[in-house]
Amino acid sequence: MITAISLSHHSDIMRIWEASVLATHDFLKPAHFQLIRDLLQDNFPASVTLYGFFDEKGEMQAFMGIEDGKIEMLFITPAMRGKGIGRQLMQYAIRQCNATKVDVNEENLQALAFYRHMGFEAKGRSATDGLGKPYPLLHLQLIITDSAGQ
Secondary structure: OEEEEOHHHHHHHHHHHHHHHHHHOOOOOHHHHHHHHHHHHHOOOOOOEEEEEEOOOOOEEEEEEEEOOEEEEEEEOHHHOOOOHHHHHHHHHHHHHOOOEEEEEOOOHHHHHHHHHOOEEEEEEEOOOOOOOOOOEEEEEEOOOOOOOO
């Protein structure tokens, strides 16, 4: 089930974020991982609307954050990857939240392939991430088709 969540779920958000990043962002240097973790721990972006995916036991297994039609974050626990949760979150983001943009680390090939499969294509590139670190970002835009988000 996907539902809006708040920062009262901060411990679940941090647990999912950390496990997901450790499983998928092998290009991220440990010092940068810690910097981002500390920033999220102490100053989570309040402007992002958060949605959680809860399993049948009521445990949060994934979350995403959306701001102004852009998916700012999408993280899934490693044990739940490949089970359609990402697709469900993306469909929700597109259909319910009118999300049409997402940035992805260029080196995160699995995420890039996923977003392309969901109908997004690169419209731009930045040489650094949002913190100015040397992790190039691809700026993706949803290509509107009859099957977008299907």
